[in-house]
Amino acid sequence: MTERSSKTGTSSALGCLYGIGVGPGDPELLTLKALKALQRAPVICVPQAADRPESYALSIVKDYVKPEQEILRAPFPTDDAEGAAQVWREASEMVVERLKKGQDVAFITEGDPMLFSTFSYVLAGVRELCPEAPVEIIPGVSSVMAAAASSGIPLATHGQRLAILPAAYGLDDLSEATSNFDTVVLMKVSPNIVKTLADLQELGLTGQSTYVRRATTDREKVIRDLNEITDEDLDYFSLLIVKGKAKKRQAKERTK
């Protein structure tokens, strides 16, 4: 989405908020558009989970950031929704302050900014506080696409269905999703990995599931036999690609 053109209209004094997807980890997967916008902006806003030592998004682009660029950090708690909401309010206020000074702000986010991204919260806050501020969203290579490429597993081919689920899934959700979709991608899998692996086993899906850790980085690991996952392989930046039973269901329906 581009609302950048409004900058040339009534809101010409305002800076532009850029939501920039910086990709899954390999800096070479940054788009040219992302790189140019990042390097032009005098201010870079960086989301950072408070329980992690550094921002993953910033670590991806660190070689492209110039010393004169201001870094606005937004350290958000991962286990406290109210605390996180407060951080996003404050971050939105800091961003709007810069926009009102005519400065462009680049909000960087791992993967794509429109998929499970903290950018959504700041975008909502900025729209509320300063609806006339121009916004440009630059898509990034999502971890979903990166994991498919790293594992060589096509996510969907002709007529197939793909589902992407966040962390909160249980046996029933998994059973339903894998019955209705040909491929199910389970994101934010690490906090629930033990339960999820047990659920996949119970559903008879272990043999058709692949674990991908830190796709496109030098710590990338693709595990095709889930029984081989060890504690060392566990990482927040990991996901599971599960081939569902939709095909079997469709074939059964056709023979009815």
Ligand SMILES: C[S@@+](CC[C@H](N)C(=O)[O-])C[C@H]1O[C@@H](n2cnc3c(N)ncnc32)[C@H](O)[C@@H]1O
């Ligand atoms: C908050 S979501 C962000 C998703 C991101 N906006 C995207 O488009 O990929 C974080 C989750 O994305 C997945 N993820 C992010 N980077 C990854 C990578 N390099 N390899 C595997 N999974 C990754 C993990 O499931 C992680 O828990």
